[in-house]
Amino acid sequence: RNPYFWAVDTAGNQLPYIDDLSFRLFQDSDVHALRLVNGEIDCQSRHIRNTDLTVLKENEESGDYKIQFWRWTAVYGVHFNMTTNDDRRRELFQERDFRIAVSLGFNRDEVRELIYDGFGTNMQYGPPVESPVHHAKLSNAYLDYDPDAANALLDGLGYVDRDSDGYRLWKDGSGERITWTMLGGAEISDLSQTFIDYLGDLGFEVNYRGVDRSLSIELHQSNDVECTTSFMDRNLVPLADPQVWVKHRNINDRPWCNAWTAWKLDPSNPIAQEPPADHWIWTIWDLWDQIRATPGEQAQADLFKQILEIWSEELPSVGFFGELPRLVMVKNGFKGIHAGNPWDCCRGVYEHIIDNATWYWDDPSMHM
Incomplete structure (x- = not known):
């Protein structure tokens, strides 16, 4: 936990809740889609293709995730x-x-x-x-x-x-x-x-x-x-x-x-x-x-x-x-991502206006 982060939550707990965020590079969109279907990604929106919606929905249970629908402002x-x-x-x-x-x-x-x-x-x-x-x-x-x-x-x-x-x-x-x-x-x-x-x-x-x-x-x-x-x-x-x-x-x-x-x-x-x-x-x-x-x-x-x-x-x-649909894949148990909001990006912050400092796992012991 970063003790120098500038914010705490309303109960005084030090933010961010999650210690580390990591990103996986890809060059092939099909490989990226396969990682999503396999449940290898915890949260993702950018580069999810709307054409993959059917296969993503069909594999929600096996991949242990849910697909959220947001409204893309672009x-x-x-x-x-x-x-x-x-x-x-x-x-x-x-x-x-x-x-x-x-x-x-x-x-x-x-x-x-x-x-x-x-x-x-x-x-x-x-x-x-x-x-x-x-x-x-x-x-x-x-x-x-x-x-x-x-x-x-x-x-x-x-x-x-x-x-x-x-x-x-x-x-x-x-x-x-x-x-x-x-x-x-x-x-x-x-x-x-x-x-x-x-x-x-x-x-x-x-x-x-x-x-x-x-x-x-x-x-x-x-x-x-x-x-x-x-x-x-x-x-x-x-x-x-x-x-x-x-x-x-x-x-x-x-x-x-x-x-x-x-x-x-x-x-x-x-x-x-x-x-x-x-x-x-x-x-x-x-x-x-x-x-x-x-x-x-x-x-x-x-x-x-x-x-x-x-x-x-x-x-x-x-x-x-x-205002096209924006697909957001969220792993079950990953909290702080709320469906239905408008999705935008500013200065490369692709998590939009939701604050990644307040993301958390309902069972952190499973993600150490």
Whole structure:
């Protein structure tokens, strides 16, 4: 027991109750699932696949565990790098109407039914309803599937001409079709492929490049990334880690303004680009600086809602749906994990807002 830990429980007992937490590495998701089924893990949520639900439920008794159902607050969406190295793509990605068109051109209901059996809620990336900074306008912006309106917006940007295969052409007279590469995990998921298909319906040819995490970070840090998708988290308590909204740090992922973030961190970075003087990113950064200097939770929340208002108008990253079921495996006898809560992560604390200092075993003698 750590006698220097800062907290005690209401009875004065020294926390944490459990002396040690250990983590097992894995590289194969099937191996990870087998460990869960065999009851080799005491508590786990991250990297549990919803597709494994049936086998996990069937083996609850033999594995001596229970599967809990939580609500995952993360929102699936796309990040177009508005600072990508290619001039034509950068111009396209910086167009607000382009990002709105992508939102209108994605059939959220169909995709949720196809891939998630209808689970989830259509939404942009915003704080969930439990959050003190929930912003309904942002959550509900541009959600309706309207391919005609989407195509009209793209035509209005001047990307009218198409080739014989129906792909849009760059408006510089080159006759070249509009293409870009979407960076993702080593194997393309059904979700990523479906999104690429919808982009194709809008007239864009999108290629997929699958890489491992380390190479992905390298490509972000050299600004050799045009587009990625992700489940955007950190939204239940946004002020604890607002990096996706503010992009004031971290050029390792979610690169909607990658080179501008690099400039914010270090103007001497080789990939750094100073944002245009009249760009709304300056307002976001200024509001965040005000929040850091402002005492009082309500005053901070009011300022942060101004950032969310900008997001509701500009859609820096386009969100599609969230609130999917989150599976949490808990070993029988392991206490302190309570089902039904919203699940999020902040600054790598994947145990969410539940305090692992208060986890305990009902029979500690069996776990010495």
